[in-house]
Amino acid sequence: MTGGPLITPQRLGIALVCAVALVGCCGLAWWQWTRFESASGTFQNLGYVLQWPLFGLFPAFMVWRIRKLDAQRKAEPPVVAPAPVVTVDAVRAPVVDTDDELAVYNRYLAELNARDQR
Template sequence: MAIVATCLVSLLVCCGLAWWQWDRFTSANGTFQNLGYVLQWPLFGLFPAFMFWRIRKLRQKAEADGPGNEKQPEVPAPRPRPDVPKPEQDEDEELAAYNRYLRELNARDQQAAE
């Protein structure tokens, strides 16, 4: 209820400022900048109401999805790049040997932790 009251007060204050700018625009020393403010102030006044509406809508959507219904973002599989040369057989053997070494180190760490 306080948020709605704040939104209404904001709108009333900003409409009052728009009226003040309109009076300045229609006076002898008014400029088109004052006319721009006449159009701008009501938008400033409506912004808190828009944010309240948007937050409420997002909260309703989150409640409708539920805590167990979070969707995991789909990650596309990487596509092969034509500008990157494919590894040669020797590089694959080196990589396989390195991966075997890493598995051995991991197994030793697991045994030491037990």
């Protein structure tokens, strides 16, 4: 195993949160079971009896999943994407034109179209 000591304060805290979640959710499942057994109990309470333990196990599952994904990420070689190629058109000096504004604008649009065609 790599990566420092086996027991750290962070790992103890995560384990404590997972244990508290499991104990709390199992307590809620027991409470739902007593509600199911009572005279006013329904099958909805029975469904909650089955759901609460799964909710309690979810934090531990997430810790396991994050550790597994982290191990996969460390095992794979890093993917280096090639740098994008940037091309720049030469800058032209503006054409001074004595024609009317519409002709100048049309020439400008034709220039833009020619650039797009390249």
